[in-house]
Amino acid sequence: MAEDLVLDTAIRDWVLVPLSVVMVLIGVLRYFVSKLMRSHQAPDLKVVKEGQVILRARNLRAAAGFIPAKSFRARKIYYTNEENGLLHVPKGQAQNAQAQMFSDPNLAMDMMKKNLSMIIPQTLTFAWVNFFFSGFVAAKIPFPLTHRFRGMLQNGIDLSTVDVSYVSSRSWYFLNLFGLRGLFSLILGEENAMDDTQRMMQMSGFGFDPTKSLGAEKDSIDIIQHDWALPKLEKRAEDVLKKLVK
Amino acid sequence: MVWEGDRGASGGAEDDLPIFNAENLQSNVKSIYYSRTFLSIIGGVIAGIWGFTGFTGFIFYFLVMAAASFGLATQAKFSVCTYFDSWNRIFLDGIFGGLMSFVLFWTFAYDIVHIF
Numbered sequence: 518m519a520e521d522l523v524l525d526t527a528i529r530d531w532v533l534v535p536l537s538v539v540m541v542l543i544g545v546l547r548y549f550v551s552k553l554m555r556s557h558q559a560p561d562l563k564v565v566k567e568g569q570v571i572l573r574a575r576n577l578r579a580a581a582g583f584i585p586a587k588s589f590r591a592r593k594i595y596y597t598n599e600e601n602g603l604l605h606v607p608k609g610q611a612q613n614a615q616a617q618m619f620s621d622p623n624l625a626m627d628m629m630k631k632n633l634s635m636i637i638p639q640t641l642t643f644a645w646v647n648f649f650f651s652g653f654v655a656a657k658i659p660f661p662l663t664h665r666f667r668g669m670l671q672n673g674i675d676l677s678t679v680d681v682s683y684v685s686s687r688s689w690y691f692l693n694l695f696g697l698r699g700l701f702s703l704i705l706g707e708e709n710a711m712d713d714t715q716r717m718m719q720m721s722g723f724g725f726d727p728t729k730s731l732g733a734e735k736d737s738i739d740i741i742q743h744d745w746a747l748p749k750l751e752k753r754a755e756d757v758l759k760k761l762v763k
Numbered sequence: 764m765v766w767e768g769d770r771g772a773s774g775g776a777e778d779d780l781p782i783f784n785a786e787n788l789q790s791n792v793k794s795i796y797y798s799r800t801f802l803s804i805i806g807g808v809i810a811g812i813w814g815f816t817g818f819t820g821f822i823f824y825f826l827v828m829a830a831a832s833f834g835l836a837t838q839a840k841f842s843v844c845t846y847f848d849s850w851n852r853i854f855l856d857g858i859f860g861g862l863m864s865f866v867l868f869w870t871f872a873y874d875i876v877h878i879f
Contacts, residue, residue: 524878533874658866659816659873689870696867699800699860 524654532655532686536646540693541700543638548705551634567731574734582744589743597735643690650686657682658692791846795835796857802831803861804868811872824865828858 574596581589654674662670662681670684806827810820832854839846 529875533871537871656870656874657878658870659811659820661817692863692867692870695863697864699803699864703797703800703804 524657528653528655532650533689536650536686536689537693537697540642540690540697543642544697544701545705547634547638548701551631554630554634571731571734574738578738578741581741583747586743586745593738597738639694643687646686646690653685654679654683655686655689656684658684658688788846788848792856796860798835799828799831799857799861800864802827803865807865807868808872810865810869811874812876814873814877815869816873820869824862825858828861 577589577592577596584592651672652674654671658670660682664681667681670681670688671679672685672687674683674685803824806824810823815823836854
């Protein structure tokens with residue numbers, strides 16, 4: 518059992534609060550900087566066309582149940598026809614487009630910028646915390662953890678009898694890192710909390726494999742079965758009209 | 764909780780396949796996420812001020828989340844099809860995301876009030 522340590526008020530004022538405030542401000546700053554630095558890349562006509570074709574194919578797949586079987590088949594053939602179907606890409610062209618994507622300098626720069634804009638503030642803040650705020654107990658976490666965590670949470674404190682709940686400022690930094698994600702998503706509007714990594718992968722995926730996804734769409738349209746979802750349409754229309762007329 | 768953003772997400776009659784208006788569905792899910800985040804922050808501050816420690820705090824968090832789920836279910840008039848595509852959205856979505864924010868603000872408030 519541990520007695521309650523009473524910690525200096527100055528720790529509250531000069532460690533916990535400034536660290537949280539600094540992290541919030543850095544997050545806001547990073548959001549605005551990434552907005553400013555987003556390089557405006559002129560969209561490539563071919564890529565946009567392919568993207569739109571994929572969207573149309575997806576809509577066809579999603580709404581297959583609402584058009585009669587014959588029109589669905591007609592549309593399907595239009596897309597997957599071997600000679601001039603929209604989704605059919607001959608092998609030679611496929612390689613070409615992909616190689617071009619990879620060597621495109623803009624995309625690589627964008628990804629690097631996003632990576633850096635996330636890693637640099639984190640590293641800098643961590644180094645700052647380690648330098649200034651090490652060697653003392655910073656906070657007490659309200660729930661008990663096992664002794665395994667002692668090494669991780671109390672890294673600057675060299676007393677082994679202090680309860681594991683008393684943690685150093687490094688763990689306060691990590692707690693802030695994870696906990697402020699929710700706060701950022703509230704303050705900064707949608708996402709842009711720490712979902713940067715997800716968005717990055719999404720955007721790079723769209724640029725890199727338009728031709729692969731064409732092939733994938735073609736396969737999935739080939740597979741789909743036509744499921745007529747409005748079998749009793751005329752009967753229902755009749756009921757509705759009858760109710761209106763009454 | 765403020766609910767201006769709630770929009771009906773599914774149309775069509777009940778005996779067909781339900782169709783979901785993707786944009787509305789996403790906006791509804793987002794509003795659930797925002798309210799859960801906000802509640803976990805407030806709940807964290809309250810738990811810290813009241814001095815919950817250990818498991819009591821976590822139980823408090825899950826109580827708050829359950830109350831939020833109940834409130835959401837009431838707002839959605841207990842019919843999941845009108846606004847969402849499955850019950851899981853209302854009850855389970857976003858609970859663990861809010862946990863970290865809860866712990867952060869719980870620790871913060873607890874320290875400021877009790878170990879001053």
